[in-house]
Amino acid sequence: MLNIKNLHAAVEGNAILKGINLNVKAGEVHAIMGPNGSGKSSLASVLAGREAYEVTEGSVEFEGKDLLDMSPEVRAREGVFLAFQYPVEIPGVSNINFLKTAVNEIRAHHGQPPMQAKAFLDMLKQKQKLMEFDANLMNRSLNEGFSGGEKKRNDIFQMAMLEPKLAIMDETDSGLDIDALRVVSAGVNKLRSKDNAFVIITHYQRLLEYIVPDYVHVLYNGRIVKSGTKELALELEEKGYDWLKADIRLEEPVQ
Numbered sequence: 001m002l003n004i005k006n007l008h009a010a011v012e013g014n015a016i017l018k019g020i021n022l023n024v025k026a027g028e029v030h031a032i033m034g035p036n037g038s039g040k041s042s043l044a045s046v047l048a049g050r051e052a053y054e055v056t057e058g059s060v061e062f063e064g065k066d067l068l069d070m071s072p073e074v075r076a077r078e079g080v081f082l083a084f085q086y087p088v089e090i091p092g093v094s095n096i097n098f099l100k101t102a103v104n105e106i107r108a109h110h111g112q113p114p115m116q117a118k119a120f121l122d123m124l125k126q127k128q129k130l131m132e133f134d135a136n137l138m139n140r141s142l143n144e145g146f147s148g149g150e151k152k153r154n155d156i157f158q159m160a161m162l163e164p165k166l167a168i169m170d171e172t173d174s175g176l177d178i179d180a181l182r183v184v185s186a187g188v189n190k191l192r193s194k195d196n197a198f199v200i201i202t203h204y205q206r207l208l209e210y211i212v213p214d215y216v217h218v219l220y221n222g223r224i225v226k227s228g229t230k231e232l233a234l235e236l237e238e239k240g241y242d243w244l245k246a247d248i249r250l251e252e253p254v255q
């Protein structure tokens with residue numbers, strides 16, 4: 001589904017990603033961990049198509065198509081969803097209207113007619129129940145005045161409505177209380193299927209107890225320096241990152 005090869009990216013001339021290789025298949029959940037400043041959010045930003053990032057080398061294919069060649073809107077319509085650490089607020093646009101537009105844009109991209117109002121409302125209700133999402137938040141302006149946790153829950157609700165093939169979650173767990181963490185994780189687990197995939201960026205092993213990943217990768221200094229299964233996350237929780245840094249320093253210097 002997602003094939004990242006030797007990805008290098010820079011911001012304002014500073015190299016940040018320095019050769020990322022990652023292969024994500026349908027049905028898989030990959031967790032990306034790593035110390036502060038290692039490039040995790042930058043990777044999510046490059047996959048989202050944020051303008052500040054210049055890809056200087058490498059390729060990213062999504063279902064065999066060149067993802068880097070697509071505008072951020074086309075990426076979303078193709079089925080890539082990004083849940084960000086700091087979700088945006090859009091005053092004046094109600095959550096429901098935003099979702100209706102987004103759902104219909106995706107349908108139009110795939111040659112389908114817009115959803116009938118009744119079918120859309122039925123879907124809204126069904127997903128709201130599934131994701132334990134507060135109905136009051138749906139009529140408010142998108143994310144405006146939402147608490148941090150409400151924004152994250154809203155992000156996951158959007159994800160449920162848009163049914164992406166690939167969801168990239170950048171520190172969705174940061175700032176969540178224990179109940180919200182459980183709801184968000186349960187939501188992701190309910191959405192998991194053999195047809196979709198998740199890339200979850202997190203600092204905390206705690207999240208991975210709820211959403212059990214198939215693979216865990218450690219990003220350090222712009223590269224994936226270690227990959228393993230969920231046990232790797234436990235090892236990191238126990239030992240921190242210093243043991244890995246020491247290992248890496250013994251290898252060739254990262255440029």
Ligand SMILES: Nc1ncnc2c1ncn2[C@@H]1O[C@H](COP(=O)(O)OP(=O)(O)OP(=O)(O)O)[C@@H](O)[C@H]1O
Nearest residue numbers: 011012014016035036037038039040041042043052
């Ligand atoms: N606009 C920018 N200009 C200059 N440097 C930047 C810019 N954006 C990111 N960086 C740098 O790129 C590096 C990677 O940042 P990034 O946010 O991707 O790390 P991260 O692994 O997500 O960190 P954290 O765990 O702290 O969220 C950092 O050193 C950061 O300062």
